[in-house]
Amino acid sequence: MSGHSKWHNIRLRKGKVDAQRGALFTKLSKEIILAARSGSPDPEANYRLKMAIEKARENNMPMDNIKRAIARATGAEKGSEIEEIRYEGYGPGGVAVLVDAATDNRNRTAGELRFLFSKHGGTLGETGSVAWIFDPVGVLEIDPAGASEDRLLELALVDGALDLEYGEPVTLLYTEPTMLSAVRDALVQRGVRVTAAYLGARAKVKAQPPKEQLPAVLAFLEALEDHEDVQRVFSNLDVADAELAALA
Numbered sequence: 001m002s003g004h005s006k007w008h009n010i011r012l013r014k015g016k017v018d019a020q021r022g023a024l025f026t027k028l029s030k031e032i033i034l035a036a037r038s039g040s041p042d043p044e045a046n047y048r049l050k051m052a053i054e055k056a057r058e059n060n061m062p063m064d065n066i067k068r069a070i071a072r073a074t075g076a077e078k079g080s081e082i083e084e085i086r087y088e089g090y091g092p093g094g095v096a097v098l099v100d101a102a103t104d105n106r107n108r109t110a111g112e113l114r115f116l117f118s119k120h121g122g123t124l125g126e127t128g129s130v131a132w133i134f135d136p137v138g139v140l141e142i143d144p145a146g147a148s149e150d151r152l153l154e155l156a157l158v159d160g161a162l163d164l165e166y167g168e169p170v171t172l173l174y175t176e177p178t179m180l181s182a183v184r185d186a187l188v189q190r191g192v193r194v195t196a197a198y199l200g201a202r203a204k205v206k207a208q209p210p211k212e213q214l215p216a217v218l219a220f221l222e223a224l225e226d227h228e229d230v231q232r233v234f235s236n237l238d239v240a241d242a243e244l245a246a247l248a
Contacts, residue, residue, distance in 0.1 A: 025065060031102065031231060032053065034073075034102055035052040035073075036070045041074050047181045051184075051196070051198065083104075085102075085103060087113055088126070088129050090122050091122035091235070092122055092216040093210065093217045094207050095207045095220075096134075096235065097122070097235045098131065098201050098235075099232075100230070101113070101227075102229060110124075112227065113227065117220075119223075120216060120223060122220060131201075134201035135202050136177050136201060137202045138160075138197070138199055139173075139196075140174075140184055140194050141171075141197075142170065142173055143193040143194075144166070144168055144169070144171045149166040155191075156173055158182075159179065159182070160178075161179075161183050162175055174202055184197045198232070203236030207237060209237070209239075214243060221237070
């Protein structure tokens with residue numbers, strides 16, 4: 001098991017994931033804008049938009065905010081152009097990182113992320129510099145709701161599901177990219193609560209930095225995830241449960 005789901009859960013327990021509601025709403029609005037622009041502004045005809053709206057509603061985002069984001073995507077409401085950009089690089093301990101960002105100023109975002117990489121002893125690379133380390137996957141975030149790992153594995157035995165990373169309060173299920181919506185719908189029909197669904201990346205080559213470098217690695221990943229333009233961070237960090245828990 002990689003350190004991705006473990007670190008995600010540690011952050012949830014610490015209350016560090018989008019602790020400021022304003023920052024959370026900004027990120028959710030950007031995802032809605034990008035989703036609506038990538039297809040139909042009708043969520044029933046645009047799966048990505050449907051998932052973005054569901055996540056926004058689950059986080060108590062007002063419907064007016066959601067409607068404004070969709071209107072901005074369609075040009076019905078004025079606003080700066082939002083674009084998706086993926087950044088790649090290495091952090092401390094040789095950890096490879098993919099950063100998915102949504103920004104209205106790519107020069108500003110690139111400069112700020114370059115600064116974060118440098119500040120934490122990493123290096124922001126060129127396109128393709130670390131992408132080869134990752135495979136594209138669909139990612140489902142699941143609320144285990146007290147179910148055991150064996151039970152969730154049983155429920156996740158559907159076409160297109162690849163692997164399960166069990167954790168609490170969030171379990172990650174990886175899928176074939178083209179099967180994301182089908183697997184999500186199958187799980188929902190089986191009574192599983194899916195809290196997020198998106199296209200992401202999973203490392204096929206793992207990095208295990210020395211124990212003494214772990215605090216620096218985690219501080220780096222946290223700084224990236226806290227940046228207002230960053231939507232998601234994927235790394236190839238692999239760390240033992242005990243080591244990660246000791247640093248939480």
